[in-house]
Amino acid sequence: MRMDDFENAGRFGNPPRPAVSPDDYEDGTGSAPPMAFLPVGNRLSDGDVCRNELGMLIESGKHNRIQSFDPGSGIIRCEAGVVLADLLARAVPHRFFLPVTPATGAVTVGGAVANDVHGGNHHARGSFGNHVRRLTLLRSTGERLVCSPKENAELFAATIGGLGLTGLILDVELGLMKVPSPHVQRHVLRFDSLDRYFALAQQAGEEHEYSVAWLDQLATGRRTGRGVLFAADHADGACEYPDIPKGPKLAVPFSPPFGLFNSLTLKMLNEYRFRKHGRGEAVSTEKWTSYFHPLDAVSGWRRLYGRRGPCQHQSVYPVASAPETTARLLEAARRAGHASVRTKLQRFGDMAPRGLLSFARPGFTLTLDFASQGRATVKLLDALDEIVVAAGGAVNPCHDFRMSPAVFEASFPSWKRLEALRDPAMVSDFWRRTALALR
Template sequence: MTVEDHESWGRLDNRVRPAILPDDYEDRLGNLEANGYLPFGNGRSYGDSCHNDQGMLIESRRHARILAFDPGTGMMTCEAGVTLREVLERAIEHRFFLPVTPGTAFVTVGGALANDVHGKNHHARGTFGNHVTSFTLLRSSGERLTCSPAENPDLYAATIGGMGLTGLILKVDLRLMKVPSPHVQQHAIRFENLDQYFALVDRVDEEHEYSVAWIDQLATGSRTGRGILLAGDHADGSCELPDIPKGMKLSVPLAPPFNLLNRATLKAFNEYYFRKVQPGETVSTVPWTSYFYPLDAIGAWNRLYGPRGLYQHQSVYPSERAPEITAKLMETARRAGHASFLTVLKRFGDISSRGLLSFPRPGFTLTLDFANQGERTVKLLDALDRIVIEAGGAVNPYKDARMSPQVFEKSFVSWRRLEALRDPALVSNFWKRTALALPE
């Protein structure tokens, strides 16, 4: 077992972590210590919600079979360790696609459910959990429970977005989306500042299935918040089905001794990326891999941030203050001397999540990531938290590695309902650091 086996994507606290197979966990039922375990998927959470350093991880990825798929209805039953990539490899030839997908296909289905992930079409489809019709949950008591809106509904809601704390997810029933083609007809719209973006986004979201904006976080003055809005819809059936790429085109074999994504390199990259799109709106057909998962083509790209890893900060805040709060968050980072490589802005719609602790809610969400510079980075993240919470917003827990218990409580007022349903054998570093540090 190596350090890399169970790293989080942020690579902030690298150590060898003991783990067992799901079958071994089942063999221990009836003799499990409290707070001694935590399911671990494919390590795409950024912080400590996927770690339990006082216990054992359960390697859910080891159970990764697609058990059934109906190419007529799009219903799939699979084990929790199947990745979204593997779902697509099975479904695309039948012209089905994930109804909701995050920015990487290397998330497991169990992880996508446990974090209730969202995608570029939240305004149209809601979160991942909205498309999970049922799942089987193994509790440490030995019970195998079918959870759905009609059967064990409290555990169903607590598990969606429950960060793996309610039990070991064994299998999931997922409804996929019929599409004419997995390819995307992309509308790339260059905007010169944040005001232009907010003037565009409502119309774009109404007209398109997908919508997300890349922002140049380093731009200032009249160009503050300039970027590219990438709207899209699945292309028509005349598009030839693509070959699914085998393996990675590029990979980062080792972490460099310093951060390669620094202010100087990002300023040059941002200028190039902004200028490569023509002013106005450019329409083209792009492969599904490029539109949904551009960074998946580069193996271990998180190593580019150097040996100290990276922090990601994702927040959501009310629409009525979104222009002001978005500008303030980016300016706060600039003043602190931090440059964000992946600066992503999008609007969450009004579709309610089925999850008790789901992060998405109506408003706008901004994602920033920063190379870890130690205490000065933590102070910046605390400042960003304050801006968001004072605006009535929330901070994403599965992107987090340091939010305070108070920020967590203000972000997720229903957390005690999850604590009441938490499996006594399961806990995470995140949950101990936040929820369990709050007064009872």
């Protein structure tokens, strides 16, 4: 079969790619040629970690059953192709929630493991892999291995955050979080400068389950780094909304012939984003669907970035130098004439990741989201990499399509251990141009 609709979130285009189902792949194990395959979920990565231009893709989403769920303990077991939204639909009526959820419910469980995704509560719960109890991995030899912190532990650590390179994840057992309500009580606090944010961040993390800030990347002078802090906790059991979403409510059918997001339009939008929140703390109750997965309500929203699509840069860097590093990254983007559509700043907690190549680690993480300007944007992203690496930080592979081998090695010094455990049949375009170029 051919995936005629293959298009990852990074808008590389729409080339048809040969693909096989997990069943067809398993039937051929034992004779799989080297570097011929790559498992993919919903292909939501902005970069080329979900591309294998010289090989075939394994459509993990073809296996998407929830195998068991214990409403007493919150332990759920499912196939790797289950999307997080379907898992939540099963768990929420029993007052269980994902301990870690990214910004979209369209991510598959296998993809969440392979990228060791994080959410707005990393300071409290760590990343997705911290809550995986066990998984079953199919190697290209045909061997099925149960992996956990105690069984095949080294392979378990390589698979979490391993970008799908250790084999095909068949199923995952996950521990969910008991909550009084899936909905949240949201606390909103506006701040006037970057210094003020860093004064607030520690306290927000200590007092709330979730804490993420939006920054006005275009603000300058005394207003540099101004923004809004969004903190939240799960509401009490009396909070009820009869909503389980049934799909997107709106759609963007095509990319406009011109970019909607530029410095002029975003200056006006940022002013509105900032001013609509008054001084002082505001508290409100919000549905979990709109708080955790707001963009899932709009199908094709990435088309708003124009025909070249979005380019995202996410980095993490040490706490000690975070104020200076954040300011340098914001300024570099402004000097390059780029306006970030969505700029997020968050403190990661001290919980050690389980994965060899897990991105989330102690420090602060900044996400900059640009409408691509072609080569000028690539030049900017390279400059941002230099700032991050000089600060002792790392760049997220999930959102990357041009990271140099040197930046990759500085970001993930344990990559050789993953390469030693990589399934020889698996490779991605990302791994070819970074890790394999270092061998």
